[in-house]
Amino acid sequence: xxxxxxxxxxxxxxxxxxxxxxxxxxxxxxxxxxxxxxxxxxxxxxxxxxxxxxxxxxxxxxxxxxxxxxxxxxxxxxxxxxxxxxxxxxxxxxxxxxxxxxxxxxxxxxxxxxxxxxxxxxxxxxxxxxxxxxxxxxxxxxxxxxxxxxxxxxxxxxxxxxxxxxxxxxxxxxxxxxxxxxxxxxxxxxxxxxxxxxxxxxxxxxxxxxxxxxxxxxxxxxxxxxxxxxxxxxxxxxxxxxxxxxxxxxxxxxxxxxxxxxxxxxxxxxxxxxxxxxxxxxxxxxxxxxxxxxxxxxxxxxxxxxxxxxxxxxxxxxxxxxxxxxxxxxxxxxxxxxxxxxxxxxxxxxxxxxxxxxxxxxxxxxxxxxxxxxxxxxxxxxxxxxxxxxxxxxxxxxxxxxxxxxxxxxxxxxxxxxxxxxxxxxxxxxxxxxxxxxxxxxxxxxxxxxxxxxxxxx
Amino acid sequence: xxxxxxxxxxxxxxxxxxxxxxxxxxxxxxxxxxxxxxxxxxxxxxxxxxxxxxxxxxxxxxxxxxxxxxxxxxxxxxxxxxxxxxxxxxxxxxxxxxxxxxxxxxxxxxxxxxxxxxxxxxxxxxxxxxxxxxxxxxxxxxxxxxxxxxxxxxxxxxxxxxxxxxxxxxxxxxxxxxxxxxxxxxxxxxxxxxxxxxxxxxxxxxxxxxxxxxxxxxxxxxxxxxxxxxxxxxxxxxxxxxxxxxxxxxxxxxxxxxxxxxxxxxxxxxxxxxxxxxxxxxxxxxxxxxxxxxxxxxxxxxxxxxxxxxxxxxxxxxxxxxxxxxxxxxxxxxxxxxxxxxxxxxxxxxxxxxxxxxxxxxxxxxxxxxxxxxxxxxxxxxxxxxxxxxxxxxxxxxxxxxxxxxxxxxxxxxxxxxxxxxxxxxxxxxxxxxxxxxxxxxxxxxxxxxxxxxxxxx
Numbered sequence: 011x012x013x014x015x016x017x018x019x020x021x022x023x024x025x026x027x028x029x030x031x032x033x034x035x036x037x038x039x040x041x042x043x044x045x046x047x048x049x050x051x052x053x054x055x056x057x058x059x060x061x062x063x064x065x066x067x068x069x070x071x072x073x074x075x076x077x078x079x080x081x082x083x084x085x086x087x088x089x090x091x092x093x094x095x096x097x098x099x100x101x102x103x104x105x106x107x108x109x110x111x112x113x114x115x116x117x118x119x120x121x122x123x124x125x126x127x128x129x130x131x132x133x134x135x136x137x138x139x140x141x142x143x144x145x146x147x148x149x150x151x152x153x154x155x156x157x158x159x160x161x162x163x164x165x166x167x168x169x170x171x172x173x174x175x176x177x178x179x180x181x182x183x184x185x186x187x188x189x190x191x192x193x194x195x196x197x198x199x200x201x202x203x204x205x206x207x208x209x210x211x212x213x214x215x216x217x218x219x220x221x222x223x224x225x226x227x228x229x230x231x232x233x234x235x236x237x238x239x240x241x242x243x244x245x246x247x248x249x250x251x252x253x254x255x256x257x258x259x260x261x262x263x264x265x266x267x268x269x270x271x272x273x274x275x276x277x278x279x280x281x282x283x284x285x286x287x288x289x290x291x292x293x294x295x296x297x298x299x300x301x302x303x304x305x306x307x308x309x310x311x312x313x314x315x316x317x318x319x320x321x322x323x324x325x326x327x328x329x330x331x332x333x334x335x336x337x338x339x340x341x342x343x344x345x346x347x348x349x350x351x352x353x354x355x356x357x358x359x360x361x362x363x364x365x366x367x368x369x370x371x372x373x374x375x376x377x378x379x380x381x382x383x384x385x386x387x388x389x390x391x392x393x394x395x396x397x398x399x400x401x402x403x404x405x406x407x408x409x410x411x412x413x414x415x416x417x418x419x420x421x422x423x424x425x426x427x428x429x430x431x432x433x434x435x436x437x438x439x440x441x442x443x444x445x446x447x448x449x450x451x452x453x454x455x456x457x458x459x460x461x462x463x464x465x466x467x468x
Numbered sequence: 469x470x471x472x473x474x475x476x477x478x479x480x481x482x483x484x485x486x487x488x489x490x491x492x493x494x495x496x497x498x499x500x501x502x503x504x505x506x507x508x509x510x511x512x513x514x515x516x517x518x519x520x521x522x523x524x525x526x527x528x529x530x531x532x533x534x535x536x537x538x539x540x541x542x543x544x545x546x547x548x549x550x551x552x553x554x555x556x557x558x559x560x561x562x563x564x565x566x567x568x569x570x571x572x573x574x575x576x577x578x579x580x581x582x583x584x585x586x587x588x589x590x591x592x593x594x595x596x597x598x599x600x601x602x603x604x605x606x607x608x609x610x611x612x613x614x615x616x617x618x619x620x621x622x623x624x625x626x627x628x629x630x631x632x633x634x635x636x637x638x639x640x641x642x643x644x645x646x647x648x649x650x651x652x653x654x655x656x657x658x659x660x661x662x663x664x665x666x667x668x669x670x671x672x673x674x675x676x677x678x679x680x681x682x683x684x685x686x687x688x689x690x691x692x693x694x695x696x697x698x699x700x701x702x703x704x705x706x707x708x709x710x711x712x713x714x715x716x717x718x719x720x721x722x723x724x725x726x727x728x729x730x731x732x733x734x735x736x737x738x739x740x741x742x743x744x745x746x747x748x749x750x751x752x753x754x755x756x757x758x759x760x761x762x763x764x765x766x767x768x769x770x771x772x773x774x775x776x777x778x779x780x781x782x783x784x785x786x787x788x789x790x791x792x793x794x795x796x797x798x799x800x801x802x803x804x805x806x807x808x809x810x811x812x813x814x815x816x817x818x819x820x821x822x823x824x825x826x827x828x829x830x831x832x833x834x835x836x837x838x839x840x841x842x843x844x845x846x847x848x849x850x851x852x853x854x855x856x857x858x859x860x861x862x863x864x865x866x867x868x869x870x871x872x873x874x875x876x877x878x879x880x881x882x883x884x885x886x887x888x889x890x891x892x893x894x895x896x897x898x899x900x901x902x903x904x905x906x907x908x909x910x911x912x913x914x915x916x917x918x919x920x921x922x923x924x925x926x
């Protein structure tokens with residue numbers, strides 16, 4: 011087995027940052043703010059390095075290929091450690107040597123089970139101190155974090171914190187949601203296409219079922235957190251009767267009642283043509299884009315510490331009251347009771363597909379009490395995160411692993427690995443994570459987060 | 469394009485029927501009660517015939533290959549009609565000529581969309597009369613019904629009714645549920661293996677997800693109506709933490725509380741070993757096998773016409789009352805309110821996976837109020853019925869189509885097409901549907917139905 015040759019890089023262009031963000035990132039070297047471009051003509055021999063790699067956040071197809079590619083880069087020349095259990099494992103120092111042979115059984119396999127993963131956010135000083143101790147103990151020259159947007163925020167601030175320890179931090183863009191991109195250098199994150207392929211197959215099977223037995227309206231919710239990329243992609247491939255893009259709902263300022271009406275009218279119109287079946291696709295994050303739902307949630311969040319149902323409801327405006335009343339009772343309860351650790355409503359916990367079915371049933375019953383809607387809810391998400399990578403992701407991840415490993419071996423820090431295609435003429439880049447940063451208000455705090463790419467071409 | 473040669477058959481063995489069943493089937497010829505075996509040495513030239521083929525019941529992968537094989541048998545020598553929209557289409561006379569070219573685009577494709585399907589039961593005289601008119605109008609020599617157990621009951625009584633019209637009726641064993649078999653002549657119905665393959669992939673992906681992110685207990689309900697074949701097959705291939713076979717629950721007389729306890733204890737025990745995740749598979753028909761649930765349902769059905777919640781509940785025994793009270797409120801409401809057209813409780817409408825999650829949560833909360841169960845319900849069913857046939861079903865269906873078409877062209881009636889394998893040395897049979905018949909009590913009526921093959925090897 012021969013190991014692959016690390017790429018070398020040169021500075022390609024610098025980015026101009028928002029001064030507010032720049033001020034948060036003091037201490038990072040100037041190269042951390044430059045786009046790096048791989049430059050294969052400039053091959054140098056590297057001194058032996060000690061790298062560690064971890065998964066962070068939900069699994070996505072292809073992750074194992076990233077790790078194998080890094081292991082191949084390190085083979086015989088550098089020491090690679092696998093961090094077990096994601097960022098929490100890094101904090102706890104759960105590292106073990108990782109060889110090409112360890113990784114080979116996982117080549118082209120879905121899942122993150124080789125190293126496991128978790129969602130721990132690295133935010134406080136005690137965590138950073140613990141990581142510094144781990145870096146020292148294992149004499150790490152670089153840490154590679156394979157993760158999504160929040161993981162890249164982690165990676166950047168870790169890069170800043172570990173710069174004085176001469177430990178670099180590099181990110182690899184992973185997420186099935188498809189909301190972490192940097193075009194044209196990185197057209198998509200890995201995992202998106204494989205997950206979409208599975209969801210497309212499932213939705214296509216449902217559509218075929220309806221066209222075979224001429225029965226049921228299937229309401230299919232598709233994973234993707236806030237952004238509607240997966241729903242859009244699957245809808246473009248399958249042509250369901252109806253689909254919604256959250257970003258478009260917000261852009262066009264469409265209230266929930268109009269969505270219910272559109273679905274209800276589609277179903278009634280179809281039945282007039284003896285079509286009593288169909289498939290409707292909705293993105294996981296739909297409700298957070300619907301303008302009046304958003305306003306209602308903000309009002310509820312503001313008054314939630316009144317801790318008394320009727321007192322809270324009295325604070326709502328008349329339109330908010332009407333919207334609240336239009337939800338099925340169990341959703342109303344969920345809106346008032348189900349809180350996250352910050353006391354906020356957990357919109358993501360609401361089963362939108364079931365909520366819509368209930369509301370559409372009520373809408374139709376108002377128009378025609380004799381109409382029976384045979385509807386089936388589905389949620390496709392978890393079954394796609396660990397599916398086998400398709401040919402694109404398998405190859406894409408191998409390239410991303412080579413790029414990430416090369417950036418790390420060269421000591422670049424604060425970069426995200428990127429390739430612009432998987433064609434033979436692909437170009438590899440190191441993207442300054444800083445350039446993805448933006449300041450967002452979350453729970454009344456100004457915090458730097460990675461900009462999500464949302465759907466804009468609707 | 470050459471058309472394939474019809475098989476010829478000879479009587480292989482006769483079956484001895486229950487006299488009660490025999491008496492129901494008067495008028496059918498003796499051959500309808502014999503197992504026929506294909507005999508390739510005895511090739512005869514057949515006079516041109518007019519056949520019609522329809523799908524009946526839910527779709528299953530491979531159905532299109534059955535139809536294509538029949539079309540190839542008929543090509544240039546016989547006239548084939550496709551019946552559009554299942555048994556209802558037969559009654560309405562929705563027939564259209566069907567050629568090999570019509571079928572070719574559907575070769576190896578999932579779904580029943582070439583001809584569509586429905587679930588109409590043929591039971592009354594007006595339906596039979598309508599079909600007789602269609603047979604006359606299209607001068608049909610045979611009708612081939614591709615369907616499951618109920619469709620074969622249809623097929624047999626239709627064979628009896630149409631014998632005087634010299635129109636034969638042949639069945640092709642279809643169902644993903646795997647409960648229509650006649651071993652060793654027919655080890656399985658078509659569609660079972662392809663559907664299981666998809667469900668296996670989805671469950672395997674979920675297991676991989678839990679082993680990657682170490683989170684969530686997934687409760688996966690798998691289609692299959694009463695029988696637990698699909699759940700058993702998927703469980704054998706994926707090794708979930710726990711799975712239930714309805715037939716075993718009934719055999720071992722296990723009450724619902726014991727099932728809840730087993731799940732709850734499994735989850736608690738795992739958490740003691742820091743395992744806070746897993747996958748549990750349950751068959752769609754679980755509840756109807758649980759002995760105390762069955763007794764409760766029978767009691768509720770008996771008293772349901774009291775039409776008053778408290779009056780009905782007063783009629784329950786103390787153990788029935790306790791069981792009823794252990795269900796979540798929305799399931800209690802469903803048990804009291806949701807009725808089929810016969811006024812019976814629709815057990816199949818209960819979302820068992822959600823019901824179990826609620827009951828397990830309650831069980832665990834009793835033992836340890838601080839324990840948080842992060843559970844996710846899934847139901848895999850409809851997405852598997854129209855999936856692409858795998859290599860086995862693709863080949864199996866081609867053979868079944870050849871056998872069914874050959875039986876029909878020879879004028880045999882009341883038989884189900886069967887092949888014992890897809891190896892080169894496969895043997896083809898015509899199975900007397902009569903031999904699959906049994907008398908069952910449904911809604912206080914004694915009715916002849918096809919024996920379902922249930923799971924016995926647990």
